[in-house]
Amino acid sequence: MGITSCLLLTRPAVAAAPVTPAEQSGIEQKASYGSEPARAVANALLWPFRLMIDLVFLTTGTAGALLQDEQIVPRAKDFFFTSGGEIGVFPTLFVETGTSPNIGARMIASIEPYAATLRAGYGGDDENVVEGRMRLSLSLGVPAAASLEGLHDRRTGLGYRGLGQTPEVDGRNQFRNGPGAGSFRERRERVVAGFGLRPLADLEILLSSSLTQRHIADPVDPDFAPTIDQTFFPGSIVGASRTTRIVYSELAVRADTRVNRNGVATGFLLEGYGGLARGSLGDPSRFGRTGFQMAAFVPFVRRSTVLSPKIVVDALVPGDGEIPFTEYTGQPTFRGFDNRRDFVSAVASLDYRWFLGRFLDARLFTDVATVAPAMSDIHLDHLRWAVGFGFDLHTSSSELGRIAVAASPEGVHFLFTLGVPAGFGDRQHRD
Amino acid sequence: MRRWLLLSLAFGLSCSGYHPARFAERPPVLEARDDQPIAAPRWRWVPEPVYLSEVYLHRPLRETLDLDPYPDADDVNSFDDVVRSTWFAPQKMDLGTIARGPDTSGPPRPPFTVVPDGPMAFASGGFTISDARGQKYEIMVDPADRPEMLTAAAAVAARLVWGLGYNTPPVFIAKVSADDFWRSEGSSTDVTAILKSGPAPVNGLYRVAALSWPAGVLVGRTSESGVAGDDPNDLIVHENRRALRAITVFASWIQLHGLGPEKTLDRYVGAPGEGHVVHFLVGLDDALGTGYVVRVSDLPPGEGGGSSLVRFLTLGLAPNPAPPPTQIAIPSLGQLEPDVDPGAFRPPMPWEPAFRLLPPDGYWAAKRIAAISSSQIALAIDAGQLTDRRARRAMQVALERRRTEVLAYWFGRVVPLEPVALTGNRLLLRDEAVANAVAPSNFTDYRIEFLTGRGGSAAEAIFMHPKGGTIELDLPAGAVEAAHEYLVIQIAARRGNRALPRTFELHLKFVANKLVVLGIRH
Numbered sequence: 001m002g003i004t005s006c007l008l009l010t011r012p013a014v015a016a017a018p019v020t021p022a023e024q025s026g027i028e029q030k031a032s033y034g035s036e037p038a039r040a041v042a043n044a045l046l047w048p049f050r051l052m053i054d055l056v057f058l059t060t061g062t063a064g065a066l067l068q069d070e071q072i073v074p075r076a077k078d079f080f081f082t083s084g085g086e087i088g089v090f091p092t093l094f095v096e097t098g099t100s101p102n103i104g105a106r107m108i109a110s111i112e113p114y115a116a117t118l119r120a121g122y123g124g125d126d127e128n129v130v131e132g133r134m135r136l137s138l139s140l141g142v143p144a145a146a147s148l149e150g151l152h153d154r155r156t157g158l159g160y161r162g163l164g165q166t167p168e169v170d171g172r173n174q175f176r177n178g179p180g181a182g183s184f185r186e187r188r189e190r191v192v193a194g195f196g197l198r199p200l201a202d203l204e205i206l207l208s209s210s211l212t213q214r215h216i217a218d219p220v221d222p223d224f225a226p227t228i229d230q231t232f233f234p235g236s237i238v239g240a241s242r243t244t245r246i247v248y249s250e251l252a253v254r255a256d257t258r259v260n261r262n263g264v265a266t267g268f269l270l271e272g273y274g275g276l277a278r279g280s281l282g283d284p285s286r287f288g289r290t291g292f293q294m295a296a297f298v299p300f301v302r303r304s305t306v307l308s309p310k311i312v313v314d315a316l317v318p319g320d321g322e323i324p325f326t327e328y329t330g331q332p333t334f335r336g337f338d339n340r341r342d343f344v345s346a347v348a349s350l351d352y353r354w355f356l357g358r359f360l361d362a363r364l365f366t367d368v369a370t371v372a373p374a375m376s377d378i379h380l381d382h383l384r385w386a387v388g389f390g391f392d393l394h395t396s397s398s399e400l401g402r403i404a405v406a407a408s409p410e411g412v413h414f415l416f417t418l419g420v421p422a423g424f425g426d427r428q429h430r431d
Numbered sequence: 432m433r434r435w436l437l438l439s440l441a442f443g444l445s446c447s448g449y450h451p452a453r454f455a456e457r458p459p460v461l462e463a464r465d466d467q468p469i470a471a472p473r474w475r476w477v478p479e480p481v482y483l484s485e486v487y488l489h490r491p492l493r494e495t496l497d498l499d500p501y502p503d504a505d506d507v508n509s510f511d512d513v514v515r516s517t518w519f520a521p522q523k524m525d526l527g528t529i530a531r532g533p534d535t536s537g538p539p540r541p542p543f544t545v546v547p548d549g550p551m552a553f554a555s556g557g558f559t560i561s562d563a564r565g566q567k568y569e570i571m572v573d574p575a576d577r578p579e580m581l582t583a584a585a586a587v588a589a590r591l592v593w594g595l596g597y598n599t600p601p602v603f604i605a606k607v608s609a610d611d612f613w614r615s616e617g618s619s620t621d622v623t624a625i626l627k628s629g630p631a632p633v634n635g636l637y638r639v640a641a642l643s644w645p646a647g648v649l650v651g652r653t654s655e656s657g658v659a660g661d662d663p664n665d666l667i668v669h670e671n672r673r674a675l676r677a678i679t680v681f682a683s684w685i686q687l688h689g690l691g692p693e694k695t696l697d698r699y700v701g702a703p704g705e706g707h708v709v710h711f712l713v714g715l716d717d718a719l720g721t722g723y724v725v726r727v728s729d730l731p732p733g734e735g736g737g738s739s740l741v742r743f744l745t746l747g748l749a750p751n752p753a754p755p756p757t758q759i760a761i762p763s764l765g766q767l768e769p770d771v772d773p774g775a776f777r778p779p780m781p782w783e784p785a786f787r788l789l790p791p792d793g794y795w796a797a798k799r800i801a802a803i804s805s806s807q808i809a810l811a812i813d814a815g816q817l818t819d820r821r822a823r824r825a826m827q828v829a830l831e832r833r834r835t836e837v838l839a840y841w842f843g844r845v846v847p848l849e850p851v852a853l854t855g856n857r858l859l860l861r862d863e864a865v866a867n868a869v870a871p872s873n874f875t876d877y878r879i880e881f882l883t884g885r886g887g888s889a890a891e892a893i894f895m896h897p898k899g900g901t902i903e904l905d906l907p908a909g910a911v912e913a914a915h916e917y918l919v920i921q922i923a924a925r926r927g928n929r930a931l932p933r934t935f936e937l938h939l940k941f942v943a944n945k946l947v948v949l950g951i952r953h
Contacts, residue, residue: 016464016467017464017467018463018464018465018467018663018664018666019460019462019463019464019465019514019666020666021505021506021666021667023460024460024463024505024506024507024508024514024667025505025507025508025509026454026455026457026459026460026508026509026949026950027452027453027454027455027509027950028453028454028455029452029453030452031449031450031451031452032448032449032450033448033449034448034449035448039498039499042498043497043498043499046496046497046498049496050493050496050497053489053492053493053496054489054493057484057485057488057489057492301748302733302734302735302747302748303730303733303734304733304734304735304747305735305746305747305748352746354735354742354746354747354748355733355734355735355742355747356739356742356743356747357739357742357780358779358780359483359487359780360487360739362742362743362746362747364746393483393484393487393488394483395479395483396479400483400484401484401488
């Protein structure tokens with residue numbers, strides 16, 4: 001104590017329970033300052049925002065995404081899980097650009113080696129989702145995993161501009177009242193079964209098969225106008241105003257020589273895939289998909305400054321059936337606006353990534369993208385581009401999150417992802 | 432006079448609308464009594480992705496939207512002292528106690544059975560054994576090029592940290608032979624290879640550090656925030672524990688590398704259902720500069736130079752010359768710097784208790800360090816059994832100098848007064864900075880205010896400029912009168928041209944016709 005006993009009140013202590021913080025401090029009334037009321041009011045106004053951030057991180061963002069590794073936020077686990085810790089239910093909140101806020105719940109069950117999640121969210125009649133995923137880690141002498149997923153969602157305010165890099169002048173698009181984007185809403189049901197295997201340290205083999213049913217219709221909300229039928233001549237858009245049911249199976253092989261996905265690792269990435277799609281239950285769709293991506297991660301000046309050129313080529317190979325407009329190749333890897341579709345897509349990018357701090361990197365990037373009816377039709381004319389910068393957060397073994405801002409002639413795009421990426425079967429989630 | 436006007440103005444502004452805290456009329460709590468019997472808690476594990484998203488994304492965003500300042504520590508009593516608990520267990524600080532160390536079963540006794548439990552208490556790895564008595568130890572060897580360095584650092588730092596009042600498993604220096612070890616079923620540890628990876632044996636015996644665990648069960652790393660939901664004894668959120676916040680100060684003193692969750696471990700001690708959780712500080716082989724050793728063979732830094740902001744602005748291309756290699760003349764001594772900047776010392780990655788370190792927490796920690804004398808430091812160094820006298824000397828000099836710098840910094844962040852005696856209406860206060868010779872005497876001005884319990888003035892302020900390190904104060908009649916209801920003595924100070932931040936507060940009241948101290952705040 002450093003003080004003589006004459007200063008002390010003396011009284012024997014009793015009771016045998018832990019002392020509460022209030023008891024421990026001996027303070028029966030806290031100090032107060034003149035500035036406190038104003039701060040309390042301001043803080044109260046900020047409370048909803050803090051709550052939203054807490055919800056997003058403690059439930060939706062972290063806990064949900066980390067299910068891939070069967071990892072649950074410990075503090076959230078105390079609140080939302082059964083006493084055994086196997087099953088938990090979380091409130092969730094999604095806010096996505098251009099759509100209404102979506103609230104719901106996510107259930108997680110984790111009983112090794114199984115992991116399962118079920119999430120449901122509601123943001124209106126045309127903005128809702130129910131999704132279930134199950135994953136089973138396998139011991140086959142090499143790392144392997146099997147997964148089964150089911151999804152139902154409704155989205156509205158989606159846009160279709162037609163085919164081609166410059167849809168407004170592409171002769172395949174039959175516009176009624178001049179070029180423009182047609183709005184639509186979509187109801188989607190999908191089941192995906194996947195199997196992933198890592199026979200070598202740098203090699204992954206991914207086999208997956210999905211059944212996707214889509215129903216496309218005009219949006220109910222008059223704010224989403226014009227509709228597809230108002231933009232394009234009726235009947236010129238295959239798959240609009242009807243239900244499509246497509247079974248798609250794919251084999252992908254990925255070689256990645258980077259030691260890990262964390263930070264500024266160097267190496268090469270090569271991935272190729274091929275798949276076949278066939279309509280079912282009377283759906284006349286039939287086509288194939290193929291593509292590849294190549295990327296190099298090379299040190300530039302320093303070990304921790306990495307330059308990575310990358311090219312992603314995706315192609316849709318027509319068969320003897322129809323191709324619904326939603327199945328044309330899009331450009332999900334383009335960091336501008338993904339609003340061009342055609343048979344072939346090519347996205348080239350150059351990223352410069354450098355070390356900022358432990359588990360934190362910065363990134364400058366530029367993307368160029370084009371689509372074309374065939375590989376031979378790819379030109380450098382009318383290339384779309386996006387540039388941006390951002391920050392990457394990673395763990396000692398994998399990526400964890402990205403925050404980036406991308407600018408392109410079409411506008412500014414804010415990108416945010418959080419969570420450990422799925423190791424296997426992620427090509428089925430391109431849209 | 433002008434400087435007093437300015438000081439008074441600042442003081443007045445800070446006090447406008449100020450109502451002092453009110454302490455209850457009861458003695459300070461000395462024991463947290465958080466060792467009540469509980470069921471063994473679940474294993475606690477914070478996955479790395481969860482931790483990183485929490486400290487790098489969630490918390491910064493949330494705290495940007497929170498206007499409240501960090502709260503004062505909750506594990507302190509009315510005398511601004513950390514109470515004895517499963518987190519902090521201060522020792523009697525005499526020379527014999529420091530020389531003997533904690534009462535344990537001592538060094539391991541052969542034969543040793545290597546068990547499959549992974550080592551968790553040494554930062555540099557190792558393996559776990561059970562000795563002839565069944566007592567569990569973690570074993571660690573030195574790197575081949577720096578004999579005695581890690582083992583000595585672990586033993587010395589463990590003794591110092593224990594002397595500071597923290598639970599840490601004692602570390603013994605032992606000489607062992609490869610033949611002493613038996614491998615249990617399930618263990619794949621190649622003990623011979625590990626022993627041979629270190630310095631050559633002397634007379635056939637290898638030098639190792641043996642960390643002794645008390646009987647019990649490990650329950651994982653200590654969560655840096657919140658409380659453990661399944662531990663009814665854990666009532667104070669960890670980020671608001673001074674015992675945790677202050678570790679940053681101790682780490683700066685002993686140059687502990689890698690401060691963070693990896694330096695904490697919880698252990699359930701006692702029979703199932705009758706035990707409780709004890710919180711340990713571990714990974715002390717990273718102390719005393721061992722974690723900062725630079726070898727000639729090390730690659731130059733891969734990252735750009737400067738702070739994170741500089742690296743961001745320069746795209747990571749700023750020059751970053753390789754640091755000079757650590758001296759090799761005294762291989763048993765790490766890169767132990769004789770100087771420290773206590774204000775700049777930070778964990779390598781965010782750790783919430785360190786972020787919430789407030790001046791009163793740092794001041795308390797500095798007092799704990801000040802209580803360890805040069806003789807006690809020397810006795811702690813003896814625990815390392817360093818054979819090179821130059822290493823002992825250098826360690827002693829560095830620890831003493833770093834101690835002075837840590838004290839000077841944290842004693843300058845508050846008004847470092849402590850009450851010594853209250854006789855009648857006469858109060859004697861001691862300035863810890865002057866008493867510990869980190870601030871000159873006859874250099875400090877004090878302005879002493881007397882406030883009622885509601886914050887009003889109870890008597891005219893008094894200005895003092897004592898020549899020594901103590902303030903002798905006769906309470907004015909108005910203050911004595913006010914003390915029948917409640918009196919707060921508030922003291923601001925200025926050393927030379929620098930006003931010390933914050934104020935010292937002493938809360939007094941007449942109880943049974945005797946003036947007593949109810950509370951202290953720095």
